[in-house]
Ligand SMILES: Nc1ncnc2c1ncn2[C@@H]1O[C@H](COP(=O)(O)OP(=O)(O)OP(=O)(O)O)[C@@H](O)[C@H]1O
């Protein structure tokens with residue numbers, strides 16, 4: 001469902017550019033559950049952001065669902081992401097002025113879902129995350145792990161084809177993290193959702209059908 | 222070095238207050254290395270913020286180095302923290318407009334350390350964290366785990382008596398996380414620094430001389 005060809009991303013900063021991703025080619029089959037591992041700074045978030053059409057490569061291609069992403073305008077990519085991709089950011093990026101439940105309904109509102117339907121779905125997702133009682137808290141009234149779970153719920157809101165999650169259990173104790181791993185495995189198995197998780201959580205990685213790892217921007221053999 | 226007596230913290234939000242910490246008494250000996258564990262939302266960050274004199278309790282006392290913290294003004298607490306406590310926040314709170322090296326020199330500047338001495342110390346800390354090459358990156362030009370390591374370096378800048386670290390390896394792969402655990406254990410053993418870590422990382426927790434855990438704001442027996 002997502003392919004890359006000779007993908008590269010270089011950041012120009014000061015005298016020495018940072019080659020965050022170098023000449024990376026991969027092909028993620030529909031319905032797969034992949035874990036991406038690698039040291040801090042090895043390029044995992046940079047890769048995931050390009051797979052999720054959030055960042056554009058410096059060179060090479062990303063092909064999403066058979067279409068070359070570089071041919072699309074920014075507004076087309078925004079639409080593609082809204083309807084197809086559920087992204088969990090490493091730093092959550094919840095909207096501080098919105099309550100937890102509103103952070104979750106926002107993408108549904110943008111997708112044209114009606115008010116009462118999106119409220120029901122948001123409450124159902126909060127319940128799934130064990131956060132029903134925190135629906136009206138703002139992000140700064142939530143613990144780190146609660147914010148992370150709201151970010152996960154938001155990613156699931158529009159029933160995406162693909163979930164791309166960047167360290168989704170980084171702030172969670174093993175019990176809560178285990179439940180998230182179980183949930184993603186269930187969505188993958190029962191709904192055929194393609195899941196790609198950047199993780200250093202062994203319980204999560206062990207759920208994957210394939211584990212790949214990065215070293216200095218390259219895919220390990 | 223830090224004691225609490227019947228410590229409680231309640232957040233008033235909506236109709237039902239959140240009793241984040243309830244009637245908690247503990248006594249952390251000088252030179253200890255404690256790990257605080259517990260489920261997401263159990264009160265760990267709330268507790269650590271009160272131990273670090275960042276938040277004031279709703280009731281009960283915090284006694285830091287023999288002194289009742291409630292008797293101190295906000296500016297006295299700011300000074301106490303600057304000179305005695307190295308705090309690693311769960312969400313880092315790096316200053317986005319400052320480069321990595323400047324984030325680390327800032328607390329030294331506030332403590333009156335001279336320019337060349339604090340630059341040397343910051344470079345030494347960056348080297349310790351494997352981030353020498355990232356000295357001039359701003360936080361948004363760093364990976365999640367690199368930001369976390371800059372936050373750790375900043376906490377160590379003024380050679381604190383006490384290090385309070387909230388999930389310091391949450392964003393780190395096990396290799397890098399292991400090095401941080403090793404570093405904290407070394408500072409504890411060789412320099413007698415008291416270390417209290419909120420963590421769900423087993424490698425880190427196993428370094429502790431004592432492991433305590435929270436459930437719903439209370440200390441487990
Ligand atoms: N400002 C606030 N207003 C209302 N409730 C709050 C506020 N801050 C935290 N809480 C609630 O207090 C409880 C404890 O929060 P705390 O951040 O201490 O948890 P934690 O153990 O650190 O969790 P995590 O492991 O997820 O970081 C949580 O259930 C949270 O929703």
Ligand SMILES: Nc1ncnc2c1ncn2[C@@H]1O[C@H](COP(=O)(O)OP(=O)(O)OP(=O)(O)O)[C@@H](O)[C@H]1O
Nearest residue numbers: 011020040041042043044045046362364365366367
């Ligand atoms: N905007 C930027 N400008 C310059 N360098 C950057 C920028 N963003 C990231 N980098 C660098 O690119 C490298 C890869 O970053 P990336 O965020 O992909 O790593 P990562 O594998 O996700 O790491 P972590 O496990 O710590 O989250 C890092 O060394 C980082 O310093």
Ligand SMILES: [Mg+2]
Nearest residue numbers: 045090364365
């Ligand atoms: Mg990352």
Ligand SMILES: [Mg+2]
Nearest residue numbers: 143144266311
């Ligand atoms: Mg916390």
